[in-house]
Amino acid sequence: DAKTTQPPSMDCAEGRAANLPCNHSTISGNEYVYWYRQIHSQGPQYIIHGLKNNETNEMASLIITEDRKSSTLILPHATLRDTAVYYCIVTLEGAQKLVFGQGTRLTINP
Amino acid sequence: NAGVTQTPKFQVLKTGQSMTLQCAQDMNHNSMYWYRQDPGMGLRLIYYSASEGTTDKGEVPNGYNVSRLNKREFSLRLESAAPSQTSVYFCASSRDKVPHSYNEQFFGPGTRLTVL
Numbered sequence: 227d228a229k230t231t232q233p234p235s236m237d238c239a240e241g242r243a244a245n246l247p248c249n250h251s252t253i254s255g256n257e258y259v260y261w262y263r264q265i266h267s268q269g270p271q272y273i274i275h276g277l278k279n280n281e282t283n284e285m286a287s288l289i290i291t292e293d294r295k296s297s298t299l300i301l302p303h304a305t306l307r308d309t310a311v312y313y314c315i316v317t318l319e320g321a322q323k324l325v326f327g328q329g330t331r332l333t334i335n336p
Numbered sequence: 337n338a339g340v341t342q343t344p345k346f347q348v349l350k351t352g353q354s355m356t357l358q359c360a361q362d363m364n365h366n367s368m369y370w371y372r373q374d375p376g377m378g379l380r381l382i383y384y385s386a387s388e389g390t391t392d393k394g395e396v397p398n399g400y401n402v403s404r405l406n407k408r409e410f411s412l413r414l415e416s417a418a419p420s421q422t423s424v425y426f427c428a429s430s431r432d433k434v435p436h437s438y439n440e441q442f443f444g445p446g447t448r449l450t451v452l
Binding site: 267325 | 440445
């Protein structure tokens with residue numbers, strides 16, 4: 227699985243868009259980018275995933291660069307409940323092993 | 337649906353004691369997983385079970401055993417607990433890998449284990 231690099235922490239004002247970057251320069255052609263988050267020591271929660279096209283769901287948007295070496299998770303209107311650790315994971319589709327790094331601790335400020 | 341449930345929520349053991357962490361899911365998932373999370377760290381895979389009757393080692397299997405009792409239940413056993421096993425343990429489940437689909441993992445609330 228490709229290694230990912232994320233900033234250890236970020237802050238964002240409530241109501242603004244939170245943009246979380248992830249570098250995965252060694253990603254291979256058949257590996258997907260997944261995002262999970264973990265709110266205050268709860269179990270992680272799936273957010274979104276993508277291969278090369280941008281993706282959007284009810285929680286977030288995922289922007290993947292054309293060379294696929296980096297991506298950005300966008301929370302369009304962050305709320306206090308979005309304060310969590312966000313993990314960017316690169317793995318094969320349907321892979322049964324998720325390799326969690328240390329993630330980005332996102333703090334949403336009122 | 338309760339999703340993924342884990343028992344107990346908290347446990348304190350003395351070095352050398354044994355215990356079993358229980359996990360159950362009601363989503364008819366085929367695959368189940370055990371992870372541990374140490375303070376300030378990401379999750380690390382201990383063991384997983386791709387289907388009923390099969391188990392495989394993950395990244396950090398030493399000191400643990402698992403049993404896939406049936407499709408719903410996947411237990412993790414510590415035979416002789418050590419302080420290095422103090423951690424939060426998460427169980428997860430997912431569907432089988434199917435063509436053109438992803439394999440979202442659903443996590444339980446965790447068991448907080450302290451070994452003195």
